[in-house]
Amino acid sequence: NAGVTQTPKFRVLKTGQSMTLLCAQDMNHEYMYWYRQDPGMGLRLIHYSVGEGTTAKGEVPDGYNVSRLKKQNFLLGLESAAPSQTSVYFCASSYRGTRSEQYFGPGTRLTVT
């Protein structure tokens, strides 16, 4: 039981490049989330999904797209990376959406130069 895994762990991009971050969970959770954490800041929600085939915007969605084609996977895409997207990205999943703890992956450290 791996819990929540994220690929890759580290990545360096040049401005304007694109990439996809992959999140996978093996807990059969319905809800999945993408957060970013910047220095001295708490985690901020980018996008989330309440089930396979659904996605919704969070607090800071601009510049990102997501897809949830399979229940266990949640993809975060950057179409044209910008230095402001340098951050640590965390994926999380939960059994329910409300009053439910979220389980986090180990994070992806992304640097955009």
Place this chain on the structure above:
Amino acid sequence: DQQVKQNSPSLSVQEGRISILNCDYTNSMFDYFLWYKKYPAEGPTFLISISSIKDKNEDGRFTVFLNKSAKHLSLHIVPSQPGDSAVYFCAASRGHSGAGSYQLTFGKGTKLSVIP
């Protein structure tokens, strides 16, 4: 506008003593609160939660207190151990359904150092 505030960026405590981490919130719609613990280079891990219908919840060495009138919660760790050294995040959510109910709003975190 920061809806969840952890005003102490850091806290140092001697091993065996009590650690008290504080959190304030401004949104009266929040009715479910969680504490997460984060080690460097790892994702946050869930520690303890409390619903607004309670004012206290205990789990072993960890107790969370909620004062709704003051919009304040605190995490007590007794006794503190060196392995407790980590960043602690307070988070809040609106428990009812509807837009925004799935979102956790996090504070900026408090770095706890437990000195042996």
